[in-house]
Amino acid sequence: MEKELATLENGARCCGWNYCGRRMAVGHADGTVSVLDSLEPSSPSFSRSSKWKACNDSVVDVVWVPPEFGDAVACICADGTLSLWEEVEEDNQPLTWKHCKVFESSNSRVLDLQFGVFATSLKLVVAYSDGHVKIYELLDPLELSKWQLQAEFQNVIDSVSRYGKPACVSASIAWNPRRGESQQSSFVLGYNSDLPQVNSPKIWEFEESHQRWLPVAELASPGDRDDRVHTVAWAPNIGRPYEIIAVATSKGIAIWHLGLNPESDGRLPTDKIAVLSGHDGEVCQLEWDMGGMTLASTGGDGMVKLWQSDLNGVWHEQSSLDCNGGQQ
Numbered sequence: 001m002e003k004e005l006a007t008l009e010n011g012a013r014c015c016g017w018n019y020c021g022r023r024m025a026v027g028h029a030d031g032t033v034s035v036l037d038s039l040e041p042s043s044p045s046f047s048r049s050s051k052w053k054a055c056n057d058s059v060v061d062v063v064w065v066p067p068e069f070g071d072a073v074a075c076i077c078a079d080g081t082l083s084l085w086e087e088v089e090e091d092n093q094p095l096t097w098k099h100c101k102v103f104e105s106s107n108s109r110v111l112d113l114q115f116g117v118f119a120t121s122l123k124l125v126v127a128y129s130d131g132h133v134k135i136y137e138l139l140d141p142l143e144l145s146k147w148q149l150q151a152e153f154q155n156v157i158d159s160v161s162r163y164g165k166p167a168c169v170s171a172s173i174a175w176n177p178r179r180g181e182s183q184q185s186s187f188v189l190g191y192n193s194d195l196p197q198v199n200s201p202k203i204w205e206f207e208e209s210h211q212r213w214l215p216v217a218e219l220a221s222p223g224d225r226d227d228r229v230h231t232v233a234w235a236p237n238i239g240r241p242y243e244i245i246a247v248a249t250s251k252g253i254a255i256w257h258l259g260l261n262p263e264s265d266g267r268l269p270t271d272k273i274a275v276l277s278g279h280d281g282e283v284c285q286l287e288w289d290m291g292g293m294t295l296a297s298t299g300g301d302g303m304v305k306l307w308q309s310d311l312n313g314v315w316h317e318q319s320s321l322d323c324n325g326g327q328q
Helices: none
Strands: 012-018 023-028 032-038 046-053 059-064 072-077 082-088 096-103 110-118 121-128 132-140 143-154 168-175 186-193 202-207 212-218 231-234 242-249 252-259 270-276 283-288 295-299 303-309 315-322
Touching: 023 059, 032 059, 046 096, 059 110, 072 110, 082 143, 096 143, 110 168, 121 168, 121 186, 143 212, 186 231, 231 283, 242 283, 252 283, 252 295, 270 315
Parallel strands: 012 059, 168 231
Antiparallel strands: 012 023, 023 032, 032 046, 059 072, 072 082, 082 096, 110 121, 121 132, 132 143, 168 186, 186 202, 202 212, 231 242, 242 252, 252 270, 283 295, 295 303, 303 315
């Protein structure tokens, strides 16, 4: 039986969940951000602990910084700006949220961002409306205001200068959840734009020897290269000899297997093993469980669906929830 945990105020546009602290950050149409805290560890109820003005436009996305680096959130505003806010305590005063960083951009808007933790470093990948992606690295784990631009490139395999500048509506990023000293930093990025070469999801991996990011795989069959990508999700890996990545387009949710051993050309082998359909309209969000066994999808039809594969590797819909009704 489902139980309502919190009711968001009128004007709420987005929210981000902090799993470790049982906190929720909510972005509002008036440019404010509020934080809801659990009243008690065992209580399902939440109350607002803070609210502040983050920008002069609507807040369209809020993302928590990984908890190892403190209590902080990144905010994307409708005008495309990106800012970072940190909860601090100064001179024995009550906790407040301090504006600690603005990530500058020229004429392009920020569409999506994701933080990635590798060993002791924190990285941030940001996708922009011109099809470019920027990778930032935190220089000091105790100073969230000190970031260095590590790389900037377009989400393409080859140069697309002859195609002109793409007009991107949205983007979706997912880091490889696996961590470790020997694990290379990698993420998947897909776009919803008017340029097919930019849209198809690419796996980008950091090459330590030359200190550069390289595209090591493309999650698109020949007939899929024109598809606009709505959202992507990289499954946690608890021992599989391959990675699993979900990609949502207008054709449904594609489940991809990504091999771990490069082929002769240096690329990682890919295999699309299933296409899941059932949502009426766009799939706007994908999330894996902690074991990488169950995929949750949220659609513009107000439905949340859970998907699993059976022992034979056949994917099926396990259950669904109508957000305006009930479980099916």
